[in-house]
Amino acid sequence: EAQVTQNPRYLITVTGKKLTVTCSQNMNHEYMSWYRQDPGLGLRQIYYSMNVEVTDKGDVPEGYKVSRKEKRNFPLILESPSPNQTSLYFCASSSTGGAQYFGPGTRLLVL
C-alpha cells in the first residue's frame, strides 16, 4: 500500500530536549516536505526536499532542521524545542512536486 508514515504519532517533551520525528514514504517520490498545522493558521511549510541531499526552507524554518540522506526518509529535527513549536506536524511526498500524499500527522506538545 502506498503510504507516508510518521513516527511518533504523539509526543510530549520538555523545552530544550532534542527530538526527531521520522518520515518515510514507499512510493519512490523525489519530493518531500514538512508542514505544521496550527488553529487559524492552516498548514505552513517548514522545509522541503527536491531530492537526496537537496533541501530548502519553507515559510517557517526557524528552530527546525531536516536531512535527506535517502530518498525514502526525511526526518524533522528539533534541536532545542520550545513551547511555540507545540503543533500538529505533517510530512508529505510527491513524485513531481505537485499533488502531495500526506502522512497521518504527529502531535507534539512541548512543555
Next chain:
Amino acid sequence: GESVGLHLPTLSVQEGDNSIINCAYSNSASDYFIWYKQESGKGPQFIIDIRSNMDKRQGQRVTVLLNKTVKHLSLQIAATQPGDSAVYFCAENRGTYKYIFGTGTRLKVLA
C-alpha cells in the same frame, strides 16, 4: 507574509445540494493550485488540481474553477454527501516547490 485566504470559515449544506468553496489568492505569478480535503484526525488528501493555463477542471463530483482576472479559485462539489464533511484547503504554488495553504473551510453536511 502573503497567504491564500478563504471567504468563509464554515459552510453548511443540505445533503444532496451542491457545495461551493471559495479561495482567493494574492500572487498573480502563481501557476498551480490544489484542493485538499482533511477529515478529522487525518492528514490532508488530494482532491483535484488545476494549472494556470486552464479555467476549469472536472473530476468525480468535483469541479475546480480558476479566475485569474480576480485571482479566485473555487471548488464545487455536486450532490454533497455526509462523507464530504471535512475541512477543505486550497494550496498555491508559485513556480517553485514552495506551497502556501489557505486557512481552510469547514464543510458541514446537514441531513
